[in-house]
Amino acid sequence: MARPPGPRFSMSLIVKIVTAVGLAAAAIWSASSVPVPAPAPALAPWGPSEASAEVLADSLALDVLIGQVVGAPDDATGLDRAIAEGRVGRIVVSPRRVDAHLARLRDWQARAPLPLSLATQAEQVALDGPLTASTAGLAAAARPDLAFMTGRARAESARDLGIQTPGSGLRLGADETSERPVEQALVRGLREGQTLPVVTLAAAADLDAFDTLAEAGLMEVHVDASTPSGAALVGQVAQRGSYRGLVVADLGRSAAGAVAALRDGADLVVSSTPSAAYDSLSHALRTGRLAAERVREASRRILAAKAWSGLELVTPEPRGGGDGSTRSLRIDPLRAPSASLLHRTQLLTAEIARASVAVVQTEEGPLPLVGPRPRRVFTVVLDPGASVERALPFVNTLATGLGPGSSASYARLGLGQDEAHYREALDATRDADVVVIAAFPDADGRLAARHQAVLGSLPTRLPTVMVAFDDGALAAGMRRPDALLVANGTSEMAQTAAAQAIAGQIPVSGRLTRPVAGLAATGDGVRLAQQVLRPGSPEEAGIAAGAAARIDDVMQRAVSSGAFPGGAIAVGRSGVLLALQGYGRLTAGGARVTPDTPYDLASLTKVVGTTATAMRMVEDGRLDLDAEVVETLPRFRTMGKEYVTTRQLLSHSAGQRPWYPFHAHDIASREEALDFIYADTLRYPPGTRSRYSDFDMIVLGEMMTTITREPLGDLFDDEIFEPLGMTATGFRGVGVRDPEAAPTETDATWRGRTLQGEVHDEAASVFGGEAGHAGLFSTAADMARFGFMLANGGQANGTRIFRRTTLERFTERVRLRSTYPTGLGWMVNYGDTSAGSAFGPRSFGHTGFTGTSIWVDPDQELFVVLLTNRVHPSRRNTRIREVRPALADAVAGAIQTPPREPARAWGFGPVPTDLPGVAVR
Numbered sequence: 001m002a003r004p005p006g007p008r009f010s011m012s013l014i015v016k017i018v019t020a021v022g023l024a025a026a027a028i029w030s031a032s033s034v035p036v037p038a039p040a041p042a043l044a045p046w047g048p049s050e051a052s053a054e055v056l057a058d059s060l061a062l063d064v065l066i067g068q069v070v071g072a073p074d075d076a077t078g079l080d081r082a083i084a085e086g087r088v089g090r091i092v093v094s095p096r097r098v099d100a101h102l103a104r105l106r107d108w109q110a111r112a113p114l115p116l117s118l119a120t121q122a123e124q125v126a127l128d129g130p131l132t133a134s135t136a137g138l139a140a141a142a143r144p145d146l147a148f149m150t151g152r153a154r155a156e157s158a159r160d161l162g163i164q165t166p167g168s169g170l171r172l173g174a175d176e177t178s179e180r181p182v183e184q185a186l187v188r189g190l191r192e193g194q195t196l197p198v199v200t201l202a203a204a205a206d207l208d209a210f211d212t213l214a215e216a217g218l219m220e221v222h223v224d225a226s227t228p229s230g231a232a233l234v235g236q237v238a239q240r241g242s243y244r245g246l247v248v249a250d251l252g253r254s255a256a257g258a259v260a261a262l263r264d265g266a267d268l269v270v271s272s273t274p275s276a277a278y279d280s281l282s283h284a285l286r287t288g289r290l291a292a293e294r295v296r297e298a299s300r301r302i303l304a305a306k307a308w309s310g311l312e313l314v315t316p317e318p319r320g321g322g323d324g325s326t327r328s329l330r331i332d333p334l335r336a337p338s339a340s341l342l343h344r345t346q347l348l349t350a351e352i353a354r355a356s357v358a359v360v361q362t363e364e365g366p367l368p369l370v371g372p373r374p375r376r377v378f379t380v381v382l383d384p385g386a387s388v389e390r391a392l393p394f395v396n397t398l399a400t401g402l403g404p405g406s407s408a409s410y411a412r413l414g415l416g417q418d419e420a421h422y423r424e425a426l427d428a429t430r431d432a433d434v435v436v437i438a439a440f441p442d443a444d445g446r447l448a449a450r451h452q453a454v455l456g457s458l459p460t461r462l463p464t465v466m467v468a469f470d471d472g473a474l475a476a477g478m479r480r481p482d483a484l485l486v487a488n489g490t491s492e493m494a495q496t497a498a499a500q501a502i503a504g505q506i507p508v509s510g511r512l513t514r515p516v517a518g519l520a521a522t523g524d525g526v527r528l529a530q531q532v533l534r535p536g537s538p539e540e541a542g543i544a545a546g547a548a549a550r551i552d553d554v555m556q557r558a559v560s561s562g563a564f565p566g567g568a569i570a571v572g573r574s575g576v577l578l579a580l581q582g583y584g585r586l587t588a589g590g591a592r593v594t595p596d597t598p599y600d601l602a603s604l605t606k607v608v609g610t611t612a613t614a615m616r617m618v619e620d621g622r623l624d625l626d627a628e629v630v631e632t633l634p635r636f637r638t639m640g641k642e643y644v645t646t647r648q649l650l651s652h653s654a655g656q657r658p659w660y661p662f663h664a665h666d667i668a669s670r671e672e673a674l675d676f677i678y679a680d681t682l683r684y685p686p687g688t689r690s691r692y693s694d695f696d697m698i699v700l701g702e703m704m705t706t707i708t709r710e711p712l713g714d715l716f717d718d719e720i721f722e723p724l725g726m727t728a729t730g731f732r733g734v735g736v737r738d739p740e741a742a743p744t745e746t747d748a749t750w751r752g753r754t755l756q757g758e759v760h761d762e763a764a765s766v767f768g769g770e771a772g773h774a775g776l777f778s779t780a781a782d783m784a785r786f787g788f789m790l791a792n793g794g795q796a797n798g799t800r801i802f803r804r805t806t807l808e809r810f811t812e813r814v815r816l817r818s819t820y821p822t823g824l825g826w827m828v829n830y831g832d833t834s835a836g837s838a839f840g841p842r843s844f845g846h847t848g849f850t851g852t853s854i855w856v857d858p859d860q861e862l863f864v865v866l867l868t869n870r871v872h873p874s875r876r877n878t879r880i881r882e883v884r885p886a887l888a889d890a891v892a893g894a895i896q897t898p899p900r901e902p903a904r905a906w907g908f909g910p911v912p913t914d915l916p917g918v919a920v921r
Helices: 011-030 049-059 062-068 079-084 098-111 135-141 144-160 181-192 207-216 228-238 258-263 274-287 292-308 339-355 392-401 419-431 449-455 492-502 547-560 602-619 646-650 670-679 694-708 712-724 762-766 780-791 804-810 880-892
Strands: 070-073 090-093 117-120 198-201 220-224 246-250 268-270 312-314 328-330 358-360 376-383 407-414 434-439 464-469 483-487 566-573 576-584 776-778 844-848 852-857 862-868
Touching (some): 049 292, 062 070, 062 274, 062 292, 070 079, 070 274, 079 098, 079 274, 090 098, 135 144, 135 181, 135 339, 144 181, 144 339, 207 228, 220 228, 228 246, 228 258, 258 268, 258 274, 258 292, 274 292, 339 492, 376 392, 376 419, 376 449, 392 407, 392 492, 407 419, 434 449, 547 566, 547 880, 566 880, 602 646, 602 694, 602 780, 602 844, 602 852, 646 694, 670 694, 776 780, 780 862, 852 880, 862 880
Parallel strands (some): 070 090, 070 268, 198 220, 220 246, 376 407, 434 464
Antiparallel strands (some): 358 483, 566 576, 566 862, 844 852
């Protein structure tokens, strides 16, 4: 949509208005004897705007220029008249809704003789406009890159809304450190967004810290000049050699001090009585107490800043008979922030909310609440507000984020509730394993006295997590909690981030920005790794938003074309679960597929169970890759197999046959099948080539059960599934139907039934449904947990399943002549694979005959899981071959940023690599 045209201001009209009074006044002022003005600060680097501003300023009468150096808040006395008469050049606006904000700005600018510059002290320009992170949140996150982007986001919103000086939230007081990388980055972002970054100085401000921000590109400084100490600071800042921007003196409700402030070097004086400030300056000029050149110099700087920030000096269209040589100011067109800006800013602010969560606890602290053991978590919400729904984002996110088997409940304690309700809530904590206190501040920013009493009544035997929203000081004075979590603000984003941190769904790296008496010091905060996936959008994972639609299209086309009756997917990157969804139905006309629908994994058993467990056993020494199989299974010695090693089983290079139809040869039991395998002859010399073999993985499974003396199902549970919380994954018995599982083939020749919830693979069925090559069932939800563990380097849910080096060792390509590229147990992405064309060269995965697959790109922290029943009703359907790479490409082909840096794609960069604290990539 085209922007509406901005108003234009003709210099010829301005000159006609001011000439009569202006020339006469100029003659009087120029003849006056005036004090020598204080040295003005050097012009800021306004670029070409400097020369244009000087030409314009020199062409205007002093009474017009006085108006340029006077500012006023939007509730100032007589503001409308002051605007119309040109007695004010800057308005400090308070937030309103976008429509009301734009309406009054257009009205003001239409009536002003010269364009007004607009500023705001609030960090949000409009109440329903883009909401950026607070400066406190940026400080807690300690991420200069995100601070720079926040500056750019604020600037983009401000420019749309006609604001040249958006609120930065930066304020310097005493005892400030001069090392301020986050604040420097914010200043840089605001400036590169073509707005004027501003800082407010307290009377006792540390000017060394100020110098640091000045070097970063600070363009405005606000000083409270209504007090003697503040007034003295005006001159100090104006003469500060490091600073070249505007000096703004805030006079409060008085006009007194305007002359002194301007004389001391201020460029702009802000008063709630702007006409009085204007008259004071005018009188000082006439009486010789203020130099005309000081006003001209200040106004030149103001005009240069206006032009630089979007109120551009341009040559107007010639008017009737004119030569077009006069100049005017054009206002950047005003508009409501776009839906895109709102969305991108929301993504950025949520990212900062997560990054700013700070946790203080010992190494043995309870957070995050992850692991295989189910927990009962009870939350006590201390909320002084009137809304009973205020804390719902926190309690709901926590309830859904805890692991399988865990439960979460809560009680809200409002200030108006009776004592019986309080006692009931405290009694309920005694049945919990963990108590969470979620404390919200009252109107004064404190913990209400009644709520303070609750903290002293908590059971002492239970682990307690104190969550302080907005200010860690809410926990001051309480018995030391087992963990203190501080979230910046009380917004839905802050609450969600706090709950996700408790549940292990996000990494924690924030720092306290102020001390908590008796509990923590400024800068405290532990680092906690992410342990479980968190649901999110593709953009939160650095993947294009359109990927979601492309994934849907691939899956819906596959179902409609008959590639399979239904399927479920799990897609994750950088700890974000960006897709977990079912498509189609179990059968034509049957129940809908969900992420919790059980699927026969078929040969995914080889990696999800057998290989993953082998990796753990190799790592801890229970299994030796280069040991001969016969050392564990003496019966394997016959027919030249005595020198076959564990490594050769895993790399499918042991020389065994690929498979055998036991059921067609009257082999009906596990022992009979093993007798056949052990007595079978080799098909080629071991270690000379690689040929995919079910036999290899069956033998490996038998080795592991012999070593551990555990059935294979129990072994997989103990080593992999239980630690990861994969409660729906495991082997199933033969001959037992599960109506909730996705059916596979209708077996008319051997079993005489449609297989639903029992293993499809005939050999695995002979083994009783439990073998090293096939037989496992799982869901997309469980496979997401497994995929995250792999993409996360072998660690998840509070447990390291195996080391990253072990994972790399097993997924490195084995260089043997082969039918397909393999590692140890894993398929690797070399040549033409079902991983498509966009997965990286170190990617690994596997497929299953029933229509299943998993692919992992460790360099992108990416996994894609596909579960289908493509063999229903018949295995002759092979259209899955086109679906697997198409799905992989829909995801991997849409990657936009490096892992865990999604903000790079949100349109607020690029981030300068010379910012302090920003890593160069």
